Amino acid sequence: MKAAAIVAAALVLLACGGRETADDQALHNDIQNSSDGAEVTFDATVITDPVESGGHERFEVRTTTGELLEVDHNTSLAQAVPVHKGDAVIIHGRLFIDPGPRYGVHCTHATTSTGCPDPGWIEYNSNYYE
Numbered sequence: 602m603k604a605a606a607i608v609a610a611a612l613v614l615l616a617c618g619g620r621e622t623a624d625d626q627a628l629h630n631d632i633q634n635s636s637d638g639a640e641v642t643f644d645a646t647v648i649t650d651p652v653e654s655g656g657h658e659r660f661e662v663r664t665t666t667g668e669l670l671e672v673d674h675n676t677s678l679a680q681a682v683p684v685h686k687g688d689a690v691i692i693h694g695r696l697f698i699d700p701g702p703r704y705g706v707h708c709t710h711a712t713t714s715t716g717c718p719d720p721g722w723i724e725y726n727s728n729y730y731e
Contacts, residue, residue: 620722620729623691629666631696632704640719641706642693645670647684658682662690671705673697674723674730679710682723682730694721 621642628643630636645662648669652659656677662670672692674682684690694709695717708717711731722731 620724621693625665628664628696629668632668632698635698635702636696637698639696640694641696642691645690645692647686647688647690650686651682651684653681660684662692668704671703672709672723673705673707674709675707678712678714680730682725684725688725691724692721693723695719 623642623644625643628641631639631641643664645664647660648663649661651674653676656675658672658674658676658681660672660674662672664670672694682690692706692709694706697705697707699705708719709721709723709731710717711720711722713720720731722729724730
């Protein structure tokens with residue numbers, strides 16, 4: 602009986618304050634449907650080392666469904682992520698689609714703004730960069 606109560610309490614805590622879980626297929630569908638601005642959470646592998654440019658840390662990732670995306674992580678609003686090529690990450694932010702088309706994700710920071718109304722984050726090595 603006590604174990605059931607502990608499990609129930611843990612489920613309530615997760616439901617109330619847990620983070621979004623990765624949904625790689627949903628990201629794939631958003632890209633296929635050109636859902637610019639969609640809020641996404643997905644698993645990826647870093648394929649380029651980060652480059653700092655204009656207050657943003659930029660690097661490319663490959664998703665589990667094969668898409669290549671640029672990550673634009675605002676280092677004026679969030680701590681830089683110490684990733685390197687080959688590292689695994691989970692990313693929560695907003696999908697953007699530029700002409701080409703070129704895909705990416707931004708709004709990966711907890712501080713919200715007009716262009717980024719929902720808090721985002723990057724999980725790397727069991728740490729959250731937000």
